[in-house]
Amino acid sequence: MSSNWLKLFSLLRSRLSQRITLWVFASLVFIEAIILIPSYYRRKDELLSQLEDVSGEVVESVVRLTQQDMSTIVFEEEVEQLTRGSQVILGVTIYQANGQPMGTFGESPTLTFEVLQQADTPRVRKLQGQRYDVAWSAQELGKPYIIIIRHDASSIQPQLYNFTLRILGLVLLISVFVTGTTMLVLGKTVIVPILQLRQDLIAAGEAISQDKLNPNFYALSVQRHDELGDVMIAFNQMFQRISWEISERKRTAEVLRVEQEKSERLLLNILPEPIAERLKQNQSCIADGFTEVTILFADIVGFTELSERISPTELVNLLNEIFSTFDNLTEKHGLEKIKTIGDAYMVASGLPKPRPDHAAAIAEMALDMQQEIQHFNEKHHAELSIRIGINTGSVVAGVIGTKKFIYDLWGDAVNTASRMESHGLPGTIQVTAATYKSLQDNYVFKERGIIQVKGKGKMMTYFLIGKKFRIHSINS
Known part of the structure; x- marks a missing residue:
């Protein structure tokens, strides 16, 4: 039994359990309160009826006295004697049917003849504090x-x-027991599985983020043939579907x-990176002016003669080897290869x-x-x-x-470099005066x-021999 209570208290830590507990307990208290209120008034009527049963005997005695032929003094003494010996009866007032008072004995009631004339019932009752007045009409007495x-x-x-406290205690005990x-029943059949499903959802998120294919879910180990079981089946199917979709994505x-x-490597092999970025931004025509650049044209002398002696495949392989070496040099010196023809x-x-330092x-x-x-x-x-x-x-x-984009140059400087x-002469590097x-x-x-x-006329040209410190170190 203690384990069940511990389990109950542990379940109360969940917000869902707290809400269910509150609503169940409040509903039971409300229902019992609905039952209690009529019970309270029934008990009150029973207690007042017991008082009326006691006073009923006094009424019968007074009626008998009024039927006897006795003086007023003796009648009053008899009535006082009836009221004096009772712990319940505090006073009696008698009226004739026409409203003529016949006398008041003991404590005076608050009910008066005028009040009785306005009443619709043969017996009138009035509870005021610790006093309870009851009037028997001539109609009821006959x-x-x-x-x-x-x-x-x-x-x-x-x-x-005391009656209310007993009922409230009983209501509390019933409410606590039923709640x-x-x-315990809901916790085992509903709340605990729901809490486990919540943990499964957290575990599912972690499994998806960490690419775990087969996490150990509570929903996989439980077989239920109800709506919650359908939810667990749907959860498993959802996880498998999401895992598959994420894997596919x-x-x-x-x-x-x-x-x-x-594609990026291919594009960068064709175009400079800044130009490629501008093309990806849908710039249809790209043209920039540069005031100071240096252009180099190179031609392999003797390659045409070599092509007549070897196969086309060998020729292309040799040319690829040379130009691949030149490409590495452009990377080394931070230059921009324009094209090969x-x-x-x-x-x-x-x-x-x-x-x-473009020229250097x-x-x-x-x-x-x-x-x-x-x-x-x-x-x-x-050779x-x-x-x-x-x-x-x-x-x-x-x-x-x-189509077939190429980053190209235009201008007189390009033609002059060509x-x-x-x-020029084979084996030389010819440069302009600029x-x-x-x-x-x-x-x-x-x-x-x-x-x-x-196309240019007469021009002063020079042959580049080498860098000064290189030549000096070789001569030394």
Whole structure:
């Protein structure tokens, strides 16, 4: 029994249990109160009726006395004697049927003949404090008299209090017992399963967040054939469905992430990152002007002759090896590869992000490209050389069209750089006067002189030999 009470008290900690307990207890008290109120008044009527039973004998005696032939003095003495010996009767008042008073003996009642005339019943009652007046009319007595008797009702109220306390105690005991029994039954059949389902919901959330496939749910271990059992079945089905949906979404998200990374890498292999971001923001036409950039064109000399001696596959593999090495150099020096045309390679510095050392970065790129061609010749026993042209100036860069995007450059500086390559000599790096001016303090040049350039006329050009501290360290 103690374990049941402990279980009951533990259940009361839940908000649902507290509400059920409160409503059950309040409902029982309300029902018992509805029953108590009529019981109270019935008990009150019973106690007052007992007083009337006592006074009824007095009334009969008074009626008999009025029928006897006796003097008024003797009649009054007889009536006083009837009232004197009773602990309940405090006083008697007698009226003739016409309202003529015949006398009052003992304590005077508050009921009067005028009150009786207004009453509709043959017997009139009035309880006032500890006094209880009862009037018998001539109609009820069958005699031409009206008798009013005052009773001592001081014992009525304590008896009613005791009766009320007993009923209230019984109501409380019944309410506590029924509430406790109800809570034990509901706790075992409803509240405990609901609390367990709440824990299952919390566990389900944790399992989903931690990718646990088979958590140990209470709902999985209980077989019920009622509405709560249907809820548990629905909960299990819901969890399985949500787990499957989340797994599918994660799998789809992972596939999309991989594909997006592939698309990002592919896009960044085609376009500079800032330009790619602007394209993703639906900018249809991108064009920017740059006042100071340096452009490099390079052409592999002897590659055409080599293509006549080897297979197309071998040719493409060799060209891929060379250009992949050049691509690594662009990453190393922070340059922007523009495009390749056949065996020609174009790279720019100072865009799309401007930089103050754009000419120096291109110079380092050109010198490294010469070294990589030498390494390639040693590796493959080839006799290739590279012809490089460099120019510094202003350009317009951007992306146009809607298909097969390419980040390209336009302007006289681009054409001049291309002419520096095409009018250069194999194995040399030919630069314009503008590039020479930017690099002359830190790099060694050899003046080629004035040459005739197609579309440009006569131009002063220089050959880049190397960086000054490199040349100095080699000579040392």
